[in-house]
Amino acid sequence: MGELWRYRDLLWILVNRDIKLLYKQTALGFGWVALQPLIGANILALIFGRFAKLPSDGAPYLLFVFCGLTAWTYFSNSMQRASNSLIRNSQLVSKVYFPRMLIPLATMFAVLVDFAVMIVMLFIFMGFYRVPATLRLLAIPGFLLLMMLAATGVALWFSAVSVKYRDTSYALPFFAQIWMYASPVVYPTSMVPAQWQSLFALNPAVGFVEGFRWAVLGHSALNLNILLLTIAMSLFLLFSGAFFFRRVERGFADII
Amino acid sequence: MSDIAISVEQLSKSFKIDHESIGRRAYRTLHDDLIGLPKRLLSRLSRNGRRSTSEIFWALKNISFDVKQGEVVGIIGRNGAGKSTLLKILNRITEPTSGGADVYGRVGALLEVGTGFHPELTGRENVFLNGAILGMSRAEIRKKFDEIVAFAEIEQFLDTPVKRYSSGMYVRLAFAVAAHLDPEILLVDEVLAVGDAEFQKKCLGKMDDVVTKEGRTIMFVSHNIDAICHLCSRCILLRHGEIELSGNTAEVVAAYLGAGQQQPPVVYFKAAGSEASFQVAGLHGPEGEPSTSFSANAPVLMKCSFTLQRSIPGLQVSFSVFNFKGEEVFYSTNSMAEPAISVESAGTHHVSAMIPARLLLPGRYFINLALHIPNVHLYDRRDQALGFQIVGMPGGYQGFPTEELGQVYADVKWEKTAETRTQVSQ
Secondary structure, three states: OHHHHHOHHHHHHHHHHHHHHHOOOOOOOOHHHHHHHHHHHHHHHHHHHHHOOOOOOOOOHHHHHHHHHHHHHHHHHHHHHHHHHHHHOHHHHHHOOOOOOHHHHHHHHHOHHHHHHHHHHHHHHHHHOOOOOOHHHHHHHHHHHHHHHHHHHHHHHHHHHHHHEOHHHHHHHHHHHHHHHOOOOOOOHHHOOHHHHHHHOOOHHHHHHHHHHHHHHOOOOOOHHHHHHHHHHHHHHHHHHHHHHHHHHHHHHHHO | OOOEEEEEEEEEEEEEEEOOOOOOOOOEOHHHHHHHHHHHHHHHHOOOOOOOOEEEEEEEEEEEEEEEOOOEEEEEOOOOOOHHHHHHHHOOOOOOOEEEEEEOOOEEEEOOOOOOOOOOOEHHHHHHHHHHHOOOOHHHHHHHHHHHHHHHOOHHHOOOEHHHOOHHHHHHHHHHHHHOOOOOEEEEEOOOOOOOHHHHHHHHHHHHHHHHOOOOEEEEEOOOHHHHHHHOOEEEEEEOOEEEEEEEHHHHHHHHHHHOOOOOOEEEOOOOOOOEEEEEEEEEOOOOOEOOEEEOOOOEEEEEEEEEOOOOOOOEEEEEEEEOOOOEEEEEEHHHOOOOOOOOOOEEEEEEEEEOOOOOOOEEEEEEEEEEEOOOEEEEEEEEEEEEEEEOOOOOOOOOOHHHOOOOOOOOOOOOOOOOOOOOOO
8 A cells, every 4th residue: 555655656647648548639539528428328318218218216317317327437437448457558567567556546547537527517417407406416526436446446356357368358348238237327226126126236336326316316216225235345346356456466467 | 784785585487388378379368267177177186197288487597696785787698598587576577486586775677668658648748657657756757857858859849749759769768768767776678779879879878877876786687798898897697597607797798708609610500491591601720720719810711601592683691700798890791802702693602701810809709690682681690600719919919908909909010210200391
């Protein structure tokens, strides 16, 4: 831990680099950050809201989905990008020493820029649908932190495994998709049968996605049980991921 | 407090070479491991389960040495001797298999010029990125930024992405960042072999500054024997992962270069598999007898034979003579011959080249041979094909050691005159 702190300058510079590189030499630049979820949300709203007529706990479906997507997109993007980050930076790993954890960590922070753009868009949506802003919005940073903890945990697991097994980079997109449908992004948690709710809540994504809905829309399935379970799961993912990463990182330079 | 900067004890590092994966892919997939699992279990169960598919390769074997604070130590050895692996372990990039290395102080390492440079980022951004990766803080980089940019001579391109840089500019910037690192212990791997001759000189000069700064401990891996002799007080010679010799630089360098000298006077070559290929080369004394030791007063006769599969217009046969420091003393080709000699027709050619007497200083030399069309195509090249030594010095020379007498012996006419009179014409 102390070592990570000593290298905070490098972390900061890596974050900067990741942000700058992401949309370099694209005509729209950061426009993509806004466009991607906008298009995605509309497609989901069309399919699940219009055609499948999934319930949305009373909120306008598009807002309901966008709210879920804001949380989910950060989780999924950061997880996927961080998982491949070590391989993308293999030149660094094999040529210089620094705590390897910095590389996936830097990605976690870099993706925050995307998240910030989506939050702004979410506020615009709220204005459009005339959803009143309340003090509940102040809880967003808390849920964001929770989200980052869980995503970092998953990313540490996957990035460490990916050094040895390149399979992860192919499996991850599917994995992320399946995870999304296992989380209440396009449907509310209230759709899940009551006896399965506690099992469902083991998925840490349930906590922060519903947490976001609660902060923005006011009504959501979030309760203390789900919240505590999510916190516990996120911490478990984080610590187990960090522990595993520490154990295998010594061999990275030899096998990457 | 002790004055030891680096202490290495019984250090070993092994790699597993998977023969199965040769010709396939170097990395494994989950699939491979799952499929291979029953096989591995079976082979472990069966008593004579010869696990012939993998082999342990020892990159370093039982290495022990100490480096004192402020010492500049060179590491030399042929490719694959374990030099780079040693530096990587000292820099904590990889872990030793057994034994250990203790490094006391802040370590900076230059294992490759431009590590972490990103082509899409500008020169300015890359300076910060690269500096941070090499272990500098942002404040430190900011302080040295102007110095770095001035050293690299790229002021007007600071805000251009480095992918638009010429390769020279790229390398200059990368070295400039690295050269301004300020660690207590510096590990350097072959980074001087970059850029044009002028920039190399500048790099060497910079290394000189770094070396002479007090208290700086440096480990320096290089094939550039000249630079090693120039910078290092002590040297370690690695061979197949073991320390063959360790001691003062001149001694170790001589042993290293000498190792390539136990060659017979006449060498037969395996065919190179190209359209022109050497067959045999040899060194001969004045009577035509094969030899590797020559008097400074006698010429050295180099003879060689080579075969052309077809006629190759423009083909030349050439050789270079190198001294024990690895410096090229001279180069010669058949196209310098007067009258002209042609070796362009198909078939086997035999040529001889006479290195004149009273040209080379006493010492060890080796010869590289080449068949080529200069600047167009290289057909066959034999590095360090022949080795020989020159003994004795013409005349009754007394004075400086021969290493300090320059590159060649100049056959200067000395005469004693009755009176020296300088005529001044107005």
